[in-house]
Structure formats: structure tokens, C-alpha cells
Amino acid sequence: MDRRKFLKTSGALCGLGLVGSALLVESCKKSSTATAAQGPTVNFTLNLTQPANASLNTVGGSVASNGVIVVNDGGTYIAVAQACTHQGCSLAYNSSGNDFVCPCHGGTFDTGGNVISGPPPAPIKKYTVTKSGSVLTIAG
Ligand code: FES
Incomplete structure (x- = not known):
């Protein structure tokens, strides 16, 4: 693999990593903000x-x-x-x-x-x- 091709491929993977990280942060954010009051309906x-x-x-x-x-x-x-x-x-x-x-x-x-x-x-x-x-x- 030549240098140019290597840089293109690794750049694309980094992009995927950033998207994956953003999704991970978003999913963590959703679970930590689930603060609705809890209790039975009576x-x-x-x-x-x-x-x-x-x-x-x-x-x-x-x-x-x-x-x-x-x-x-x-x-x-x-x-x-x-x-x-x-x-x-x-x-x-x-x-x-x-x-x-x-x-x-x-x-x-x-x-x-x-x-x-x-x-x-x-x-x-x-x-x-x-x-x-x-x-x-x-x-x-
Ligand atoms: S603080 Fe742990 S069950 Fe209430």
C-alpha cells in the first residue's frame, strides 16, 4: 500500500471512529438523563x-x-x-x-x-x- 492510499484509508476509519464515539456519548447521555419520577400508578x-x-x-x-x-x-x-x-x-x-x-x-x-x-x-x-x-x- 502506498503512502497516499494508506492515509486515505486511515482517515476514513478515523471518521468512523468519531461517528462511533459520538453515538456512544449520545447513548450515555440518554441513559444518564432518564430522571423521570418512578412509582406505581395508584x-x-x-x-x-x-x-x-x-x-x-x-x-x-x-x-x-x-x-x-x-x-x-x-x-x-x-x-x-x-x-x-x-x-x-x-x-x-x-x-x-x-x-x-x-x-x-x-x-x-x-x-x-x-x-x-x-x-x-x-x-x-x-x-x-x-x-x-x-x-x-x-x-x-
Ligand atoms: S439507596 Fe440503594 S436501594 Fe435505596
Whole structure:
């Protein structure tokens, strides 16, 4: 192979390498920006007069049901998905920090479901909570 032919061939391969690199970077970018909130689709009720839900009558109290944690946030109720977006461990509400803590690797989420710290790659889903009399409806 003469020098001119060699340079032409290697230049074409470099071009392919650049295209391949660009595709690789793009595919990595897509996976790292997949930050949609995660959680089940639900629509259920909790009756605050039932003993199993009694803790929801106290500010800072919480109940886990249907894959969702419901919290009395002081006059309002909040609800977020219970499964951590890292490896699926069950989150617990931490009333002193007003956040959700994962017992497996220390991930934490705020009351909006956003990741505060730790390895979780995506937020947890937040649900709407409506109160009618003594019944909460959690949906989303
Ligand atoms: S499973 Fe929650 S931080 Fe790893």
C-alpha cells in the first residue's frame, strides 16, 4: 500500500471512529438523563378513623400502603412512592428531617420526591392526596 492510499484509508476509519464515539456519548447521555419520577400508578383511600391509619392523625405520622408512603405534613398530607429508585428498598419517612430515607445505601428524598443525596438515579413519584371528611384519597 502506498503512502497516499494508506492515509486515505486511515482517515476514513478515523471518521468512523468519531461517528462511533459520538453515538456512544449520545447513548450515555440518554441513559444518564432518564430522571423521570418512578412509582406505581395508584388510586386508593385511607380512612383516618381506622386504627391502622391512626398515625396519620398526628403531625409527622406516616402510613405505608399500596406501595405509597402517606405522611401528615401538618395540615396537609403528602404521598410518595415507597420503593427507592436505586435498588427498590422500602423508604421510610424521617419526621425530624422531613425527608424519606433509604435503609439500604442511605439515599434520601425530599417531600417532593426529589433525590437529596445518595445513589438513587431518579426521583420517586409524588401523588395527589385529597381529604373528604375522614377519608384520604391517594391517586396518581
Ligand atoms: S436501594 Fe435505596 S439507596 Fe440503594
